[in-house]
Structures are given as C-alpha cells and as structure tokens.
Amino acid sequence: MDDAVSKGAEIAIGGRRIRDAVADGPNYYAPTVLINATSHMELCNEETFGPVAPIFRFTTEAQVIEMANDTPFGLAAYFYTQDVKRVWRVAEALESGIVGINEGVLAAEAAPFGGVKESGYGREGSRYGLEDYMHIKYLCQGGLN
Numbered sequence: 001m002d003d004a005v006s007k008g009a010e011i012a013i014g015g016r017r018i019r020d021a022v023a024d025g026p027n028y029y030a031p032t033v034l035i036n037a038t039s040h041m042e043l044c045n046e047e048t049f050g051p052v053a054p055i056f057r058f059t060t061e062a063q064v065i066e067m068a069n070d071t072p073f074g075l076a077a078y079f080y081t082q083d084v085k086r087v088w089r090v091a092e093a094l095e096s097g098i099v100g101i102n103e104g105v106l107a108a109e110a111a112p113f114g115g116v117k118e119s120g121y122g123r124e125g126s127r128y129g130l131e132d133y134m135h136i137k138y139l140c141q142g143g144l145n
Contacts, residue, residue: 013032014030032050047075068096074118096119097120
C-alpha cells in the first residue's frame with residue numbers, strides 16, 4: 001500500500017489494519033479500493049491475497065487486456081459486460097486460469113480451480129484436478145493366446 005500511494009495511487013476506502021476484539025492482530029486488513037493504480041506499483045507485480053482492489057484507467061478493450069496480461073501471474077480475472085461477443089473475445093484473450101464474467105464468486109466443487117504463469121500449475125477440484133494424480137498408460141497388445 002505504501003508503495004502504491006507513494007507512486008500516485010489514492011486510497012478511496014480502507015487502507016488500514018483492523019484491530020478489534022474479533023480481529024485482534026496485524027493480519028487483518030480492511031477491504032481497500034485504490035484509484036489511479038499503475039503497472040509500476042508493487043501490487044501489480046506481486047500476488048496480493050488480500051481485500052485490495054486497484055482501479056486502473058483504460059481507453060480501449062485491447063489496452064485493458066494488455067494491462068491485465070502484463071503480469072507474471074494469472075490465477076483469476078474478472079470483467080463485467082452484457083455483450084456476449086465481448087464475453088468470448090475477452091475471456092479468450094485473458095491469460096488466467098479462471099475468468100469471472102459478471103460474477104465475483106468463482107469457487108465450486110465441480111469447477112477446475114487453478115492459475116497459469118507463476119500462479120500455479122494444474123487444477124484443483126473437478127475431474128481435471130484428479131488427473132494431476134493419475135498416470136495414464138497406453139497398452140497395445142497383440143498375439144495373445
């Protein structure tokens with residue numbers, strides 16, 4: 001957060017640790033929205049597993065896809081649209097293992113969960129997750145009595 005703010009981001013809401021009777025300790029952070037985020041900030045080059053949503057400005061669909069893919073990570077991406085053609089075009093172009101379209105909750109036991117790039121290899125859940133634990137062998141036989 002300090003790096004982002006020092007490089008021009010503004011905290012719209014949150015941006016502080018929570019200390020109370022239930023969440024006592026340094027590991028609880030208020031849900032945070034940052035505006036004016038840029039790709040030069042640490043939060044764009046590290047996987048942030050916290051309630052932090054950086055907001056980026058963009059002009060075109062191509063520009064925002066390029067910005068989204070300009071990271072060493074690729075666990076999940078989210079976008080909102082009512083245009084079915086855009087759904088397929090953008091979802092295919094995004095370099096992530098999971099894409100949420102008009103949806104923020106992606107976890108389901110029947111859905112494969114996992115990322116690409118430095119966000120992991122393979123999948124958890126679904127039949128695809130099971131395949132990581134299997135070794136497939138091809139047997140070709142002939143001339144048996």
